[in-house]
Every structure is written in C-alpha cells, then in structure tokens.
Amino acid sequence: MSxxxxxxxxxxxxxxxxxxxxxxxxxxxxxxxxxxPGKEGGALEGTPDDPRFKYIKYD
Incomplete structure (x- = not known):
C-alpha cells in the first residue's frame, strides 16, 4: 500500500x-x-522503475 x-x-x-x-x-x-536516495548511491536505490510508482514526482 502507498x-x-x-x-x-x-x-x-x-x-x-x-x-x-x-x-x-x-x-x-x-x-x-x-x-x-537514488542520487546518493549506497544500499537505498530510490524509487523503483516500475509503472506502479510513476505517480511519484520529485520537483
């Protein structure tokens, strides 16, 4: 759930x-x-490249 x-x-x-x-x-x-998190590197990779998460926008 999100x-x-x-x-x-x-x-x-x-x-x-x-x-x-x-x-x-x-x-x-x-x-x-x-x-x-994806911009810093490390174990936390950021938002998955998955159509279910396309609504997440970072402006």
Whole structure:
C-alpha cells in the first residue's frame, strides 16, 4: 500500500499558534520529503522503475 500525499499540521499549544520552532521543524520535514536516495548511491536505490510508482514526482 502507498499514499499519494501526507498532511502535517504544526501548532504550539502553549503559544496558541506557530512559532519559529515550528518553521524550523517544517523546514526539516521538507528536507526529508524531498530526499532522493537514488542520487546518493549506497544500499537505498530510490524509487523503483516500475509503472506502479510513476505517480511519484520529485520537483
């Protein structure tokens, strides 16, 4: 099973909104999401060349 999207919502309950820490965490999450293992070499080869995974786009 795979998912086409994930929604992450950040909020600091103590601050009753978002803070610089939330923006910093969002930046880290974005870095993980945009990571492309096939470009680094090693054991993680990246997205398989298979028609079932053609919907995955890295922009």
């Amino acid at each position: 998912y086409a999207f994930v929604i992450v919502k950040l909020m600091n309950h103590a601050a009753k909104g978002i803070t610089n820490k939330d923006f910093e965490l969002a930046h880290k999450i974005e870095g993980v999401i945009m990571w492309q």
